[in-house]
Amino acid sequence: MSFYLSKRIALILLLIIGTSIFFVGNLSPDLSKKVSLLTSNRLVPIYKVDTSQQKIAITLDGMWGAKYTEDILKVLREHDVEITFFFGGNWLEDNPEMAKKIAENGHEIGNHTYSHPHLNSLSKSEIEEELIRNQKLIESLVGRQPKVFRPPFGEYSNKVINVAKELGFQTIQWSIDSLDWKDPGNEAIVNRVLDKVSPGDIILMHNNATDIVEALETLIPKLKKQGYEIVKVSELTYDDNYYIESHSGVQKKRKKSGEE
Numbered sequence: 220m221s222f223y224l225s226k227r228i229a230l231i232l233l234l235i236i237g238t239s240i241f242f243v244g245n246l247s248p249d250l251s252k253k254v255s256l257l258t259s260n261r262l263v264p265i266y267k268v269d270t271s272q273q274k275i276a277i278t279l280d281g282m283w284g285a286k287y288t289e290d291i292l293k294v295l296r297e298h299d300v301e302i303t304f305f306f307g308g309n310w311l312e313d314n315p316e317m318a319k320k321i322a323e324n325g326h327e328i329g330n331h332t333y334s335h336p337h338l339n340s341l342s343k344s345e346i347e348e349e350l351i352r353n354q355k356l357i358e359s360l361v362g363r364q365p366k367v368f369r370p371p372f373g374e375y376s377n378k379v380i381n382v383a384k385e386l387g388f389q390t391i392q393w394s395i396d397s398l399d400w401k402d403p404g405n406e407a408i409v410n411r412v413l414d415k416v417s418p419g420d421i422i423l424m425h426n427n428a429t430d431i432v433e434a435l436e437t438l439i440p441k442l443k444k445q446g447y448e449i450v451k452v453s454e455l456t457y458d459d460n461y462y463i464e465s466h467s468g469v470q471k472k473r474k475k476s477g478e479e
Contacts, residue, residue, distance in 0.1 A: 262380040264390035266468030268419035268455050275416060276452045281426030282307040282335050285314045290432045292324055298439045301325040303452040304426060305369040308333035308353045315360055322361035327451040329367040330354055330388060338370050338379045346382045366453045367391045391452055392468060393423035399434060400425050408434040413441060
């Protein structure tokens, strides 16, 4: 390619870029408005709760296996702590008596769908079926409908959140992933949580993680020593008069009229 041809191409590219910048710049107010509208219409689950109280929630997801559940309950009893378990239909059908025991110990069982699918790939009616089927299963075992729901794989969309809301659920994510599912060892799990924890956090752990019992034995006393009260998710979240920040997933209480 000749020097003059290269120079000509470079000039053309500069002209195109300059024109594009000018064009976008002139459209930016409308574009900004559209982006703002899209953002405002985006629904997000509750990742964390804005609270002045030293409260946090530990949540355990379960779909397969109950090898450690009895020991988990023992640790929780010893430390006088009640938490939230999110179970899927497969786990509940395989461990009905254990589910009853969990509820009898004062813990909360949340909905984790019936078959643990990728909800974003399902239709509205299929999402409803997943939640309702598991809801009925939980009700049949513990006598009450769960208030909280956690989508499998942490996947969600406006459709998923709207279906959950229509069925009476708050959609719950997490602000701290303990990474216990990677089997990093007790020390790594505990340090990860302690390094990140602050009031209103929702901690993700797993019912059948290899180090879950030892991690809870170590973690709970350390959290209590720091002044944290460990509660069920439904005791941490607000039931009404709240909003969820679209960029952070933090649930906040709306201020009353006249408050600064």
